[in-house]
Amino acid sequence: MTMIAYPPKPSPGDRVAVISPSSGLPGLFPLPHELGLRRLRDEFGLEPVEYPATRTMDSTPAARAADVHAAFADPSIKAVIASIGGDDQITVLPLLDRELIRANPKPFFGLSDNTNLLAYLRNTGIVAYHGVSVMVELGRPGAMHPQTADSLRAALFTSGPYELRPAERFNDVDRDWADPATFDREPPSRPGSGWSWVNADRVVEGRTWGGCLEILGWLLMADREIARDPAEYDGGVLLLETSEELPSAEEVFRTLRNMGERGLLGRFSALLMARPKTWSFACPNSPEEGARYAAEQREAVLRAMRVYAPEATIVFDVDFGHTDPQVVIPYGGTVRVDGPARRVTVTY
Template identity: 40%
Template sequence: MNKENFIRPPTIKAGDKVAIVSPSSGMPFLFPWVYEQGLNRIRDIFQLEPVEFPTARKSPEYLSQNPEARADDINRAFGDSSIKAIFATIGGNDQVRILPFLNKEVIKENPKIFMGYSDCTNLHLFLWNLGLVSYYGGAVMVQFAMGGGMHDYTVQSIRKALFYPTIGKVFPSPEYSDADLDWSQKDNLNKKRPMYKGEGLFWHNKQNNLIEGRLWGGSLEILDFHLSIRKYLPSQDELEGAILFIETSEEMPSSGFIYRFVAALGELELLKKFKAILVATPKAQFCSQYPPEGREAFISNQKNAIKNALKDYGIHIPIIFNMNFGHTDPQIIIPSGGRIKINCRSETIEFC
C-alpha cells in the first residue's frame, strides 16, 4: 500500500444515517440513560439519524464472549450503503480481539467516517493499514453525552470532521477538564464538569520551518501493547515522515511507563521516522483518584519523560504539548491517516 494514496471518506450531511456500534465495552447496557443522552445529541445538534447495530446495547459479558459479533457489526456498517458514518459508543480494553474478524475487502471498498478513541485506537490502526483516514475522538457516551451539554469547542470540531472536506487550523481551548461525573447518578446528566484554565500549546525543540506529514497514533497504552505484539504496526517505510500523536487514559501511566514507550520506539528504529509529535494534555484524575505525585507533578513528569527519552535517543524533532484530544475535554478530532501542516515559525497547526 502506497502511504501517499490514503482515501478520505466522503463527508456526510444532515439527515444521514450513522451506525452506532460497541466494538469494545458494554457501557450502554449498564448506563442506558447516559447512552440515550448521547443519541439525542446526535439527533438534535447534528441532525443525524443514529441506527443502533445489534451489539450497541449488549452487556459487557456478551461483548467479551463474542468478539466476532462486534466485528460483524463493523463489517455490516461499512457494507450497508444506507449508513454514511460509524460512531463508537465508548472505548474499553479488548478491541484488539475483533481485528481478525474484520473484512478488509468490504471495509476498503466502502470508505466511511469512523469516529471513536481510546481502545478504538485498535480500529484506527487497522484502518490506517488499509489506507483509510479515520477520526480519533467523539465517543457517544462521553463527548456527545457530556453532562450539562456538549462543549462548543467539541461540537465545532466534530462538525468539521463530519461535514467539511478538511478540519483546517486548530487552536487550543481556553479551558479543559479531566474530571469525571458518576454515571450511576442520573442527576449528573445535567451537571457540568469542573474546568481548568488552559495553558496554551507548549512547543519543545521548536524549529524555524514548515513540517508536513501524515498522522499516525492514538492511545499511548494501546500503542504500547501493539509494540509488543507487532501484528498491526505499519512498516518502517510506511511511517517515514509521519507525525505521531499520543495521549494517555484514565490508567494514568507513570512517567517510567511513558519513557519506556518512547524508548521502545527508539529501539525499534521507529522514533527516527517521525517528523514531529503531538501530545495531548494527560488525564490526571479518575473518579476522584489522583496520581501519587498529584495532578500538576504528574502532568509535568509526563512531559519530562517524553523530552528525556527523545534526548537520550538523539532525536530533536518538535513536540507540541497541551493539545486538546483524547481523554480530556473539550476535544479536537484528529484525522488519523490525514495530512497535517505544522508551521513552527507561526506556531500554527492545520489538518489538511
C-alpha cells in the first residue's frame, strides 16, 4: 500500500513554478497566461517562475520532463502550477525521475491532461491538487470567480477541512483568447441546479483517485500509473470529469465499463462526478442541446455504476471539471462525502 502524505504548503511571498507539461499554449495565447501570472503575484502574493518549455509549442517530452525535474528539485520553489492541459503528457511520464520527485515533495495544481501527473504523484506518495491552471481559472476574463479563488487560496495556504458548496451560477461557454475584448468583462453565467445524489444514505470518507475520464482511459490502455494492487482504491472516492472534447455518452459508458471489467470501479465507495462541459468551439450547443448532452452523460454513468458499483454513493454536478467556477480537490488526499447531510468536505 502506497503511503501518501501532504507536501509542505507555500506562504505568500514564495516562488512557485509555472510549467507546461502538456501543451505550450501560453506561447500562442499570451493574454490569459500573463493575466494569470499577474493574479498569482497581486492576489495571492506568490512569485511565478516560468520554465523553458512553458511558452514553447511542440516542445519535446524530454524538455517538458526537464522542467518538471527542475521545478521539483529547486528548494526555492514551494509549489508547481500547470499553465494548461493538452493531450500528450502521457509521453512525459516514462522520463520522470520518481526518486528525485519523492525526495522533493511539493503541491502540484492542474487538471485535464494533468491527470497524468496527478496520478503519478499519488503513486509517488505525494498528495496533489486537481484543479486550477494559470491560463483558464487564474486567467479568467474580468476577475477570478470568487468560489475558485477561495478554494485555491485555501488549498495553497491552509491545511484541514474545507466544505465544498454547489455553485449558484455557472458557465461553460468559452470566448476567443486571441481577442483583447474578451478580457474586458466577466463571462456570462446561468443558474446552477445544485448537486444530485444517489445512494445518499451513508457517509464515505476516503482518499481520492481519478481525474479526466478520457485521460484515465489512455492511462488504462498504456497501463501507466494504475495501482498494481487494486485494493489501493478500496473505500476511496473516485473523481471523474469530462473535457471540452465532449465525449459521447457511449464513450463515457464504455470507459467506465472497462474500468469495471478491470476490477477498479467497484473498489470505490463514492463517486464525485463533475458538472460536464456541454459547449465547445467545435460543438457550440444551444442550452437545450447542452442539457440533453448532460442528461445522456449522467445516464451513461448510472448505467455503468448500476452494474459495477451499485452501492456507491454518487454526487453529480460537483464544480471541479472544465466548467466555471472550479473548486480544487486534493488528489490522493481525503474527501468526506456525507450523504444524509448532503455535504462534501475535502481536506487540504
